[in-house]
Amino acid sequence: MKMIKELSILCGIEACAIISDENHHEAEVWPSPTEVVNVLSRFKNLSEHEQGKRMLDLESYLKQRIEKTQDQYHKLKMENKKKEMAGYIEKYMCTKEFNFGDAHLTNPNDFTDFxxxxxxxxxxxxDSMDFQAQEDSIDFDDIDFDPNEFYLATP
Known part of the structure; x- marks a missing residue:
């Protein structure tokens, strides 16, 4: 219930929670039974489309969490694969020896892609450094100055 309260305050939204289980006959509600009824009535007065956008049941929540976790897993897996390949390349650069048998890669072309x-x-x-160097360079042939004088330029 504390999380619902914090979510409601932080996001500036109206929220309510009804939690029941088989062991208890009475459901636990937040914020109060009257407020829950008010929030639910306003919710039911919304169109079905609006209700769908604002509603999340346990199954939908778990699906979202699973998808998010799978995405994180795949990103970390790719990061680890890149680190592993970078390690093999570094080892090769230092020793000039490369043993493909050590690599735990599903596809040897991964090295080529990497x-x-x-x-x-x-x-x-x-290219970025070259472009920056061109922007920063000064053509002194176009500047008229006396080599016997001292010049001080400040930004």
Whole structure:
């Protein structure tokens, strides 16, 4: 119940909770039975479409949590795979030895994809640095100044 109260306060929404189980004959309600009735009446006066947007049953909640957890799992799995490949490449660069048998990869082409991705990132960084260097460069031939004088430029 505390979480519902905090959610209601933090999000500035009207909320209510009705919790019942087989062991207790009386349901637990929040905030109060009268407020629950008021919130539920306002909810029932909404169109079905609006109700659907604002309603979450246990099954829907669990499905959302499972999907979110699966997404996190796949992201972490990809991160681990990239770290593993980076480790093998680093080992190769230091020892000039590479043993594919050590790699726990489902697809050997993953290395090719990983290396191509890394090369693409390096190229983008180099292009960005080159562009920045061109912006920062000054053509001193176009500037008329006396080499015998001291100049001080401040930003």
């Amino acid at each position: 290396i191509n991705e890394q090369l693409k990132e390096v190229k983008q960084k180099l």
